[in-house]
Amino acid sequence: MAAREPFLGLLRDLARAYQAFENYSGVHIRQMGLTSPQFDVLVTLGNTPGMTMNVLAKKTLVTKGTLTGIVDRLEQKGLVRREVPPENRRCFKIVLTEAGEKLFEDIFPVHIAYLKERFQKLDPSEIAQIQTALQRLHSVF
Amino acid sequence: MAAREPFLGLLRDLARAYQAFENYSGVHIRQMGLTSPQFDVLVTLGNTPGMTMNVLAKKTLVTKGTLTGIVDRLEQKGLVRREVPPENRRCFKIVLTEAGEKLFEDIFPVHIAYLKERFQKLDPSEIAQIQTALQRLHSVF
DNA sequence: TATTGTTATACTCTATAACTATA
DNA sequence: TATAGTTATAGAGTATAACAATA
Numbered sequence: 001m002a003a004r005e006p007f008l009g010l011l012r013d014l015a016r017a018y019q020a021f022e023n024y025s026g027v028h029i030r031q032m033g034l035t036s037p038q039f040d041v042l043v044t045l046g047n048t049p050g051m052t053m054n055v056l057a058k059k060t061l062v063t064k065g066t067l068t069g070i071v072d073r074l075e076q077k078g079l080v081r082r083e084v085p086p087e088n089r090r091c092f093k094i095v096l097t098e099a100g101e102k103l104f105e106d107i108f109p110v111h112i113a114y115l116k117e118r119f120q121k122l123d124p125s126e127i128a129q130i131q132t133a134l135q136r137l138h139s140v141f
Numbered sequence: 142m143a144a145r146e147p148f149l150g151l152l153r154d155l156a157r158a159y160q161a162f163e164n165y166s167g168v169h170i171r172q173m174g175l176t177s178p179q180f181d182v183l184v185t186l187g188n189t190p191g192m193t194m195n196v197l198a199k200k201t202l203v204t205k206g207t208l209t210g211i212v213d214r215l216e217q218k219g220l221v222r223r224e225v226p227p228e229n230r231r232c233f234k235i236v237l238t239e240a241g242e243k244l245f246e247d248i249f250p251v252h253i254a255y256l257k258e259r260f261q262k263l264d265p266s267e268i269a270q271i272q273t274a275l276q277r278l279h280s281v282f
Numbered sequence: 283t284a285t286t287g288t289t290a291t292a293c294t295c296t297a298t299a300a301c302t303a304t305a
Numbered sequence: 306t307a308t309a310g311t312t313a314t315a316g317a318g319t320a321t322a323a324c325a326a327t328a
Contacts, residue, residue, distance in 0.1 A: 006268050007260040011162070013275035018159040019202045020282040021152070030320080037296060052311060057212035061160050066296060067312060068206055071296080077181040090304040090309050110148055118149040118281045126277060127147050136267060140259045141161040171297080176317065194287060207319060209288060214317080230287045231327040 014137070028114050032107050037062060037070050039111075042079065042096070046104040050083065050095035079103060155278070169255050173248050178203060178211050180252075183220065183237070191224065191236035220244060229263040 022036065029039045040060050045051070051059075057067045071094055074080045079100035085091040096104060122130070145235035163177065170180045181201050186192070192200075198208045212235055215221045225233040236247060263271070 007256065007263070009276070010272045012269050013157060013272050013279065014162060016277045017279040018155060021155060024282050049210050054257065064310065081167055101165050114144065115148065121281045124147055127151050128272040130278050131151045133271040134158045137271050138154065138158040138161050140262045141165050205287065
């Protein structure tokens with residue numbers, strides 16, 4: 001019977017663990033005036049020379065149409081800009097502005113510290129173990 | 142330095158594993174004419190005598206305001222109904238309609254089979270291991 | 283007064299597909 | 306023709322807070 005499939009418990013645990021994290025993390029991110037996808041984009045661009053929409057979409061796992069909107073809103077906030085390289089004018093680079101870099105440098109460590117409050121309950125071997133499990137899970141998709 | 146925090150890799154893996162699952166699962170759910178939150182509510186109500194908004198919100202981890210909208214849409218589709226018990230008229234029960242139960246019985250096993258295609262790559266001991274890891278992760282929040 | 287649930291507001295994200303411009 | 310990205314459409318979920326009704 002379906003209800004006895006052993007992976008159903010796993011799915012529930014995956015959803016709960018992710019939602020618990022997303023909830024904890026998201027509260028903090030919204031306090032900083034960003035949404036989770038916006039924060040994800042900001043962090044992905046941090047400490048890089050910028051990247052195309054294509055690459056950014058793949059890294060953040062959102063579709064290109066959705067990413068356009070997210071980048072639009074970050075641009076309105078003055079945190080990123082679109083740079084058109086002369087050699088290929090159909091793919092441009094998304095780059096953090098100075099304000100974007102400053103925000104990244106300001107809030108990223110703070111957010112890490114905020115998360116660390118919880119994660120320090122795990123010792124390094126536990127972290128490694130959980131990480132291995134997640135990678136194994138990811139690998140089936 | 143922040144970037145060397147060991148739990149950052151874990152977070153990335155958690156997000157990627159969840160998103161990979163959500164993507165795989167979500168495609169199928171949308172093909173059935175539902176959204177993920179709607180499916181979650183439907184499955185939570187399946188094989189139960191129904192429950193209050195309060196309980197349902199806690200089980201599905203959405204806020205009560207959001208749940209009202211989700212239940213509204215399921216009600217419009219004729220899949221659930223709100224039952225007002227005479228003894229306490231401020232908290233009512235959300236119950237699957239006949240159509241809702243039928244849909245649940247029809248699509249739940251199909252969805253399970255769809256997921257099983259991927260999960261059968263994991264043997265039971267691996268599933269148990271991953272589940273333990275996820276529960277440990279959940280426990281820190 | 284406290285609790286349950288709805289409503290109002292305003293926005294963000296999402297999927298999907300058609301479209302434009304460049305290559 | 307293929308690729309990169311935008312735009313259009315339409316809907317769903319979200320946070321937040323004020324609100325109504327019941328207890």
